[in-house]
Amino acid sequence: MSADALNRTVLPRLAPELRPPVDPAELRARVVHFGLGAFHRAHQAVYTEQAAALSGEPWGISAVAPRSVGTVRALRGQDCLYSLTERRPDGNRSRVVGAVVDALAMGPDAKAVDALLADPEVTVVTLTVTEKGYHRSASTGGLDTAAAPVAADLAADSDGPLTTVVGRLAAGLAARMRAGAAPISVVSCDNMAGNGAALRRIVHDFVRASAWPDRARVLERMAEAVAFPATVVDRIVPAADESDRAAAVAALGVRDALPVTAEPYRQWVLEDSFAAPRPPWERDGALFVPDVAPYQLAKLRLLNGSHSALAYLGTAAGRTTIAETMATDWGERLVRALCAEVSPTLPAGGPDPVGYADDLVVRFRNPGMRHLLRQIGSDGSLKVTERWLPALRALRARGTHTPVLELALAAWVLGTERADAFTDPAADTLAACWAPSARPSETVRALLRVLGAADLADDDALTAAVAARLPALRAGRVEI
Template sequence: MTERLDTQRLAALPAAILRPAYDRAAVRPGIVHLGVGAFHRAHEAVAIDDCLAAGDSGWGIVAASLRSPDTRDALNPQDGLYTVVDRDSEGDRFRVIGAILRVLVAPEDPAALVAAMADPNVRIVSLTVTEKGYTRRSDGTLDEDHPDIRHDLAEWGRPRSALGFLAAALEARKAAGVPPFTALSCDNLPSNGATLKALLTRFAELRSPELGTYVRDKVACSSTMVDRIVPATTDSDRALVDDALGVTDAWPVVTEPYYSWVIEDDFPAGRPDIRTPGVLFVEDVAPYELMKLRLLNGAHSTLAYAGLLLGHDNVAAAFTDPDARALVDALWRESAATLPDAGLDSDDYCARLAIRFGNRALRHKLDQIGTDGSEKLPQRIAMPLRENLAAGRKASAQASAIAFWIAALERRGKGEFAFTDPRLDRLTTLAAQADANAAAGDILALLGLGDQLEAARALVSPVLELIRREGARAAIRTVAAASR
């Protein structure tokens, strides 16, 4: 199939394919998005496509990759168009999204991205750059010695980091008398808006005290909670989409029907009137964010490492394994105990998660979820573990999640599994220590357990020893039984 999806071919797509029901030529950019991966294209871009369809034409997206040209090379020849496939046991539903107007590649022309962000019509800059994209130290503060941070301060006009691009664009807007945009983090970080604000303020201070004051006093960084499962696109997914459309789509995305986006309503420069089902504008995102981080993301990470050790390769296969399911149920009980009483129903949320995790039509790879564990586990597992230990509550399932991570790292160091981590060499060396107590202690120290480190080690190291001695399944059964 040689014809490529583009604007000219939209009208000829089969009738069953949903497509933009608006004049894309009339759409103006109002959002710049940093990190144009699959999640953004199945989440924020879908909601913005709904806004454009409702006639709110000032919110088109200029998307940017901070590293690779692959997404640009796939989407720009398609006029930014691509297909989202909603998939569950009832089948696939296809929709072509038109919200992305063009894709930039930051390393090729950093000034072009800064200029796009400085455009007075742009009122929001959103981010999905993953946890490691925030260039933080383990204590959450800015890593001022990070190579990208040092580069961006020395080469101000040619940033590499997300913070560098944000600060350079804000400085340009300030100099031109243009009001600042709202920075909107869509990454899985606790208090992601406040976290971004603190990091960006500190980075701006390193540039100049005046810019630091400007960011602190004038720039809104709204918090969000994002929730949709988006596995990596496979070649079979591409072939399926091509057959359904009758033309080639170089990079479709496949996702679940479930959609949730909770947004702190703080947009001084204005915001789109998003009415997509599942979108909520609220005063305080924290309760939603905490529930998602600890129940969905925490369970995902636990399933990733335990599931790999049990011989599974995707979420549904791991979750429908009775032993792994018992472990997740125990984790949910422990983590739910740490949630604030904010009127949210954690039991109902877990019941919905069970349906989503069991979606066999959506093969969400465990290696994908297990990537960057050192960045993810502090907020997903270690923080609620620390709170349970301090309160004298059960925490054996949470501790075992860390033990399974250590065991998976040990196997990763031997060439098994495919998940990656920015600290992989150091982690695999620590995990391979023959003394389980030493391995657990050294890795726990990286997760910020603070004054509960020794109590956590007392729970983690016996599970790690049991995994090494009798295998992952025996360890899971022991932990699950103790957690009842």
């Protein structure tokens, strides 16, 4: 006999330690979240649930999926409940999370999304839509209004079929401003340097580029009533597979179509500049600071930078996961060497780079984690631009040698040769850089130009050094 499906009716049958720490029926939609992926469900949703439990305040989340109607349907079928399993070296720990009170599909449920964004009781919007969801111009950092989805949204009516998160968010905030509703905070939880300022700029750019006759007034009101705090989020959340669904049944005794697995570690650092009431996330360990930049850069350049390096080098060496890559004789050396090379580019006031590297080695080695290199290496044309290139520029401007970043960049270069090696919005353009008659350094130069890094493409010593690494990597050798 198959197990019953997870929903609210089965909660009383679960052991107390397996149930949510709050009654989901008592929560209200006071936070809107764009991006119904595993990371949000293992990170912000957990912090919000714990904040509600510890404060007694009914902070619930209405989660909006930009594209995945199937995920919305599956989550609704479970009364928006799902399981979270922490993969610990000493054994897994599972429980049900109940922070999400509704799930919406951004297109089909557009009117409901707009109603939430205009609701005075909703005072926080959070986003995990990955770097590509922002449609930023590589050259300006602002909104890429020439991108086809953005251009289509700008040409549509504000209540029409908007397909980008920035368009839907800008239209919803504009309606809120026109109605004179209460202030609101919009919180980017994506891995970008200055993510708060970046989100503020693209939302303002969208309004500015729109045909709305009152756009100047909307922008004026947004400047007063909409805050865009910067954040740093950290938790490794691998993609779930069938084994995770089977493990959820074993742990809970019920079927969960949307289980989430994560490492035990989690961190959330937020700029203390909110415009409206928010969940007391600090009750669950979130850190509110005047400036998140030192934490943000440490996370981007040390953790995310190492993660990407492990993904591309591990793939070149025939590995499949982070843990497998760390089990090589060079995995730990790579992480420590990259952190040491990049740490001089970090500002004061953040975590200690040596201690941070120690933590990364422990986290990446966790045998309970199966974090796929293909997942981490996806969207490399966007991630590499954020994670490696600013540090590379800073170090080379000082005349500092950059052998580890050159090695990592060479592994990424090798991964672009075939458009199907890693998923990437620019995969075809990247693959086209591999002209049969081109010298390796010319290919490296062309790929850097695709990244918007013409300055690095013109650095002959850099392109030659990266190209020189390719033969060993083709042979599966990683030489640090």
